[in-house]
Amino acid sequence: MPLTRSFKELVQRHVAEDPVYAEALLREGIDTMLAGDVDTGKAILRDYIKATIGFEKLGEATGTQPKSLIRMFGPRGNPQARNLFSVIGYLQKRAGVELHVMAGPG
Structure with missing residues (x-):
């Protein structure tokens, strides 16, 4: 039985409706x-x-061209750390979360 909506559309709708x-x-x-x-x-x-x-x-907020961002997050994209951290920092701020990296055991 074919799906009526794509998985990506479902994810996008779920994100829009559920902040958690x-x-x-x-x-x-x-x-x-x-x-x-x-x-x-x-x-x-x-x-x-x-x-x-x-x-x-996102491009306006980070000062990066939207096409560059699309390429950066595309399958063959190879983002520079500076650009990647700029985007992640902005996304965290916009979402109202602050993520931390912690060393695990081992």
């Missing part, structure tokens, strides 16, 4: 990148950006 889910998606994207799966983390953050602020407004 939106925050969890932001955290998951960042956590995934920090765990070493940069491509998956970028994909999660791309979905989060599309569902919340959009690339146009």
Whole structure:
């Protein structure tokens, strides 16, 4: 049986309707990148950006061209740390969360 809506549309709607889910998606994207799966983390953050602020407004807020942001979070994107941290910092501020990196055991 074919799906009537795409998964990405479902995620975007869920993010728009549920702030707890939106925050969890932001955290998951960042956590995934920090765990070493940069491509998956970028994909999660791309979905989060599309569902919340959009690339146009994010570009205005960070001083980065929207097309550059789209490429940065695309499958072949290789963002510079400066640009990535600028985006993550803004997304945290906008969401009203402050994430911290802590060393784990081992």
